[in-house]
Amino acid sequence: MQVDGLAIVLRPRPMAEAADLGATLVRRHARSVWGTYLPVHAVVVALALCTVEIAGWLPGLVIFWLKPWLDRSLLFVLSRAVFGEGTRWRDLWARRRQVWGGQWLRTLLWRRFSPWRSFTQAIDQLEGQRGSARRKRRAQLLHGRRGAAGCMQLVFAHVEMALYLCVMSLLVWFAPEGDAREVMNWLLASEGTVESLLVATAYALVVGLLEPFYVAAGFAMYLNRRVELEAWDIEQEFRHGFR
Amino acid sequence: MRLDTLHTAETPEGIALSLRPAGLVARGLAYLIDFGIRLGIFMAISITVGLLGKMGAGILLISYFCLEWFYPVLFELTRAAATPGKRVMGLRVVMDSGLPVTPAASLTRNLLRAADFVPAFYGAGIVSMLWRRDSKRLGDLAAGTLVVFSDQVSLHGEVPVAEPQAPARALSAREQAAVVSWAGRARRLTPERLDELARLAEPVLGPGVHGASASQRLLGVAQWVLGRRGGAR
Numbered sequence: 001m002q003v004d005g006l007a008i009v010l011r012p013r014p015m016a017e018a019a020d021l022g023a024t025l026v027r028r029h030a031r032s033v034w035g036t037y038l039p040v041h042a043v044v045v046a047l048a049l050c051t052v053e054i055a056g057w058l059p060g061l062v063i064f065w066l067k068p069w070l071d072r073s074l075l076f077v078l079s080r081a082v083f084g085e086g087t088r089w090r091d092l093w094a095r096r097r098q099v100w101g102g103q104w105l106r107t108l109l110w111r112r113f114s115p116w117r118s119f120t121q122a123i124d125q126l127e128g129q130r131g132s133a134r135r136k137r138r139a140q141l142l143h144g145r146r147g148a149a150g151c152m153q154l155v156f157a158h159v160e161m162a163l164y165l166c167v168m169s170l171l172v173w174f175a176p177e178g179d180a181r182e183v184m185n186w187l188l189a190s191e192g193t194v195e196s197l198l199v200a201t202a203y204a205l206v207v208g209l210l211e212p213f214y215v216a217a218g219f220a221m222y223l224n225r226r227v228e229l230e231a232w233d234i235e236q237e238f239r240h241g242f243r
Numbered sequence: 244m245r246l247d248t249l250h251t252a253e254t255p256e257g258i259a260l261s262l263r264p265a266g267l268v269a270r271g272l273a274y275l276i277d278f279g280i281r282l283g284i285f286m287a288i289s290i291t292v293g294l295l296g297k298m299g300a301g302i303l304l305i306s307y308f309c310l311e312w313f314y315p316v317l318f319e320l321t322r323a324a325a326t327p328g329k330r331v332m333g334l335r336v337v338m339d340s341g342l343p344v345t346p347a348a349s350l351t352r353n354l355l356r357a358a359d360f361v362p363a364f365y366g367a368g369i370v371s372m373l374w375r376r377d378s379k380r381l382g383d384l385a386a387g388t389l390v391v392f393s394d395q396v397s398l399h400g401e402v403p404v405a406e407p408q409a410p411a412r413a414l415s416a417r418e419q420a421a422v423v424s425w426a427g428r429a430r431r432l433t434p435e436r437l438d439e440l441a442r443l444a445e446p447v448l449g450p451g452v453h454g455a456s457a458s459q460r461l462l463g464v465a466q467w468v469l470g471r472r473g474g475a476r
Contacts (some may be wrong), residue, residue, distance in 0.1 A: 007244070007245050007246060008245055008246045008247070009245045009246065009247040012396040012397070012398045014269070014333060014394065014396050015391055015393060016265065016266075016268045016269035016272070016332060016392075017248065017263060017265070017266075019265070019267070019268040019269075020248050020265065020266035020267070020268070020269070020378065021246070021247075021248050023248055023266055023267065023378075024247070024248050025246060025374060027374070027376070034416060039267065065321060074301055087458050088359040094308065105251060116352055128335075150267075151272055152268050154266050154272075154275075155267065155271035155272055155275075156268075158275070159267065159271065159272065159369055161364075162363070162366060162369060163363060163366060163369060163370075164365035165363045165364050165366075165424065166362050166363050166366030167362060167364045168363075169363040170362050173362055210433060213267070214372055217268060217443070227398075228431075230432070230436060231398075231425070231428050231431075231432055231436070231440060232426045233424075234421055234428065234440055234442055235443065236423060237417070237420075238440060239422035239424070239443060241415070241417065241418040241444075242444045242445070242446050243441055
């Protein structure tokens with residue numbers, strides 16, 4: 001990676017502050033991020049909603065399960081954004097094999113259960129090591145930082161749940177006067193197709209809003225870890241100063 | 244312009260202060276810790292006053308009210324300006340001008356947690372924190388406060404001893420700082436990485452002793468920058 005090309009200021013930060021740098025990155029490149037992510041997300045959500053024919057709880061589970069795969073498009077956009085590059089749909093499409101293909105088992109099985117998925121995602125997707133080299137690399141990055149990475153994921157899991165409940169409660173808020181209780185029962189207790197679709201759509205909305213921030217937080221923490229391990233901040237300063 | 248998370252506040256004297264606003268992850272964890280503590284206190288109270296019957300229930304309700312609304316205010320007005328959860332995460336509450344938080348502002352920001360709670364489970368607060376550069380929630384906006392990181396992360400160790408050596412050209416303050424922080428990391432980095440970085444600074448390295456490695460020579464420059472001068476030279 002060309003450290004001097006980075007369009008972010010590196011310095012040793014607490015891990016939680018690095019996560020905020022990720023949010024800054026998402027805000028600055030909001031157009032690139034959602035412009036390329038929402039089409040992918042929409043297709044996945046549409047397919048997931050079709051599974052309501054099988055069982056009412058399935059669409060939500062499918063979206064949840066495919067999140068690590070969705071994250072791959074986001075990391076692609078963000079890894080360009082740190083160099084100040086915008087991403088259009090055609091850039092993503094041109095690299096679709098590399099971004100969407102490969103590592104299927106890892107993405108959909110092991111990584112799904114990883115408690116620090118977005119922190120280690122860059123190793124899997126961007127660094128290109130394999131086998132024991134990759135294992136070693138991950139252990140090195142996680143060493144002493146498992147707590148911080150796990151806590152970040154814990155916060156985002158809670159935030160996701162909170163926002164989901166927000167969307168649901170908004171539905172109840174806008175229910176006709178006096179019918180709030182019935183609307184709530186209808187949404188949560190009954191097993192009809194429409195209710196299941198509504199619940200799954202609410203979840204999909206929240207994932208669409210929050211997932212970029214989660215991936216960016218993990219990626220920024222990964223960059224911060226490289227500042228700690230490899231003094232990238234000093235390399236950045238040296239390359240700027242002593243050209 | 245490179246992206247950064249800093250918030251600049253200007254003092255009346257015209258000095259720019261860089262504050263480091265804390266966002267969702269740090270404050271979310273601080274909230275979870277505080278929530279645990281408040282829950283613990285509440286349980287302890289409910290066990291002790293459970294013996295008092297109806298009056299106990301009254302005391303319990305009052306204590307719940309106080310815990311909900313005054314627990315953060317109380318802690319934010321201490322010297323640390325942070326609840327225990329914030330303190331664990333290395334945060335403190337300040338006015339957005341960088342001044343210590345005032346009682347009125349602390350009360351405002353905590354009473355307006357109700358506004359952040361809308362429509363459920365702090366939805367408005369979360370969205371506001373994600374969306375704003377300075378990560379203020381609605382209560383912070385109303386009170387003009389900011390939650391900032393107070394602890395600095397230092398990767399800096401001792402600068403290794405070396406023969407002081409003048410750089411080939413005058414270094415700007417920023418370059419001097421970079422050289423010293425490079426030298427301060429000497430014990431954290433592998434020698435290979437240290438040398439790789441030192442070679443980037445080749446243009447400013449003086450001639451040095453014949454055969455000395457780039458990192459040896461740059462360590463000398465770091466000693467020079469720190470104000471040490473060799474006896475003979």
